Amino acid sequence: MAVSLKRLFSRSIAADPDAVGPLAPLSPRSTKRKMMLVTLASTLALVGAVSGAYYFAMRPVTLRIAVGPQNSDDLKVVQTLTQSFAHSQVRLRPLQTDGATASAAALADGKADLAIIRGDLDVPKIAQAVATLRKNVAVLWVPPSVKGQKAGPKITKIQQLAGRRIGVVGRTPANVNLLKVILTQYGVDTSKLDIIQFPANEAAEAIRNQKADAYLAAGPVNSKITSDAINASIREGASPKFLAIDAAAAISQNFPAYEASEIPAGTFGGSPARPDDEVKTISFSHHIVARKGLSEATVAAFTRQLFAVRQTLLSEFPLAAKIETPDTDKDAAIPVHPGAAAYVDGEEKTFLDRYSDYIWFSLMGLSLLGSVGAWFASYLKKDERGNNSTLRERLLDMLTAARHSDSIDELDGMQSEADTILRDTLQCFEHGAIDNGSLTAFNIALEQFHNAVADRKTLLASMPQNLHRAGVQLRATGAS
Structure with a gap:
């Protein structure tokens, strides 16, 4: 049964316009609209959170x-x-x-x-x-002897470096340690060596001035520093002697940082090629x-x-x-x-791969928070709903009383109270404390009350004044 609140509300005011003050206009927002706004706000918050997480991850x-x-x-x-x-x-x-x-x-x-x-x-x-x-190779070589200049025993293998003066290209102690690892593998007593280090930009000049008997350089195969040092070792067209590290595999077993490697023939250019054949060596990486x-x-x-x-x-x-x-x-x-x-x-994980679990748990968390919030809001409105139920019962009691009332003043008083109940009910509906079903039930009770009051007033107005008084007296005598 569809009942118009506006019609009932208008009737109540018309019956007694001075019974209650002016009523506040009903807000157009319904509970459904409120829920839509809450859902929209939650969605925007989620989108903002995901956007923020994406920016944080991809910044x-x-x-x-x-x-x-x-x-x-x-x-x-x-x-x-x-x-x-x-x-x-x-x-x-x-x-x-x-x-x-x-x-x-x-x-x-x-x-x-x-x-x-x-x-x-x-x-x-x-x-x-x-x-x-990059990978680096160790290069050991001996410059050719100069004609007319007295030289020591010819060096053709690493063991013959014992007691000699060896130049190391570069100031880093790591190259000296590399030289000692190689020589130790061949049983050379490194404590009896004369090791001289040259800065990379001074190495070529030192080699031309014959500062050492043999040299070591470490760097990429195509290193310009190593190539310049080897070219500085050339004497009257004679190429230096490259010393092969045949024990490279053994060194790599003892020192995992090193690997057995080779220097390809002709790596350092020249004619004849330098070296003229492949040379075994060790390598390490940066x-x-x-x-x-x-x-x-x-x-x-x-x-x-x-x-x-x-x-x-x-x-x-x-x-x-x-x-x-x-x-x-x-x-x-x-x-x-x-x-x-x-x-x-x-x-490699994508953005969704890395954060899908967080997004999922966030959605679950928002859903849980929404449920908890709805329950909490419902709990807070429990008293308001209980009070409204009491007012509705009061309205039903007044409905019964109105059908037997013999006083227009009493009817007016009950109608004024009904207006107050109407105001409270509309506020409860606006706050979401009651739903549409409860409001419909209240409308039916209110309409029945107004009908009962109107019918009773019509009946009282049609009765003769003396009959009306007699009825009142008879009721008073019977009560006594």
């Missing part, structure tokens, strides 16, 4: 990378990569050091996120491999490492960028071609970083 990240020394090939590579990554997700900020040892220390001390280190040095425990920057605990997603993105630009850098920096993926084996000398391993193995 540019700057990594500090320790590299050195000054003017080294490693520093040049990093500077080139820094320029290439200027507008990428992962960017670089070079931290110049005195060399690989200092770079490793910077990583261990937390001053850098990435570092370029030598694999044959002490690797920090927190270092994990991201890429192999690695790009990241500190343990650095974000897996960040390292994966850096690794992806690194290999994406490698080919484009070849024209301006050929050393970029030497960059290789890290060793992902569990027994690798330097454990691989999980982010780099994910890129190499093709298991």
Whole structure:
């Protein structure tokens, strides 16, 4: 039964316009609309949270990378990569050091996120491999003797270096350690050697001035520093003698940082070719490492960028071609970083892969919070609903009383009270304390009450005044 509140409300006011004050206009918002607004607000909050998480995950990240020394090939590579990554997700900020040892220390001390280190040095425990920057080979050679100048016994093999003066290209102690590892394998007493180190930019001049009997250089096969040092060893067209490290395999067994390798014939050019045949040697790597605990997603993105630009850098920096993926084996000398391993193995996670669980749990959490909020709101409106039920029962009681009332004043008083009940009921509906079904039931009771009051007033108005008084007296006498 459809009942118009507006019609009932108008009738109540018309019956006694002075019974109650002016009523506040009913808000057009219904409970359904409120729920729609709450749902919309929750959706917007969720979208905002997901958007914020996406921005947080994809925002540019700057990594500090320790590299050195000054003017080294490693520093040049990093500077080139820094320029290439200027507008990428992962960017670089070079931290110049005195060399690989200092770079490793910077990583261990937390001053850098990435570092370029030598694999044959002490690797920090927190270092994990991201890429192999380049492989280096050890080159041992003996300059040819000068005609007319007295020379010592001819050196043709490594054992004959005992007691000789050996020059090492580069100031880093790591190259001296490399020389000692080689000589120790051949039983040469390194304590009786005269080892001289030359800065890379002074090595060629020192070699031309015959500062040592033999020399060692370590660097990429195509290293310009090594090539210049060997070319400075040429005497009157005679090429230097290259000393093969035949025990390279044994050295690699004793020192996992080293690998058996070869120097191809003609690597250092010249005619005749230098060397004129393949020479056995040992090699070691320069690695790009990241500190343990650095974000897996960040390292994966850096690794992806690194290999994406490698080919484009070849024209301006050929050393970029030497960059290789890290060793992902569990027994690798330097454990691989999980982010780099994910890129190499093709298991790099997307944004949804990384955050789908968080998004799902957030949705579940919002749903739970919505349910708890609805229950709490319902609990807070419990008293209001109880009070409204009491008012409805009062209205039904007045309905019964109105049908037997003999006083128009009494009927007017009950109608004024009904107006107050109507006001409270409409407020309860607006607050969401009662639903449409409860409001419909109240409308039916209110209409019946108004009908009863109207019918009773009509009946009382049609009765003669004396009959009306007699009826009142009779009722009074009967009551006594």
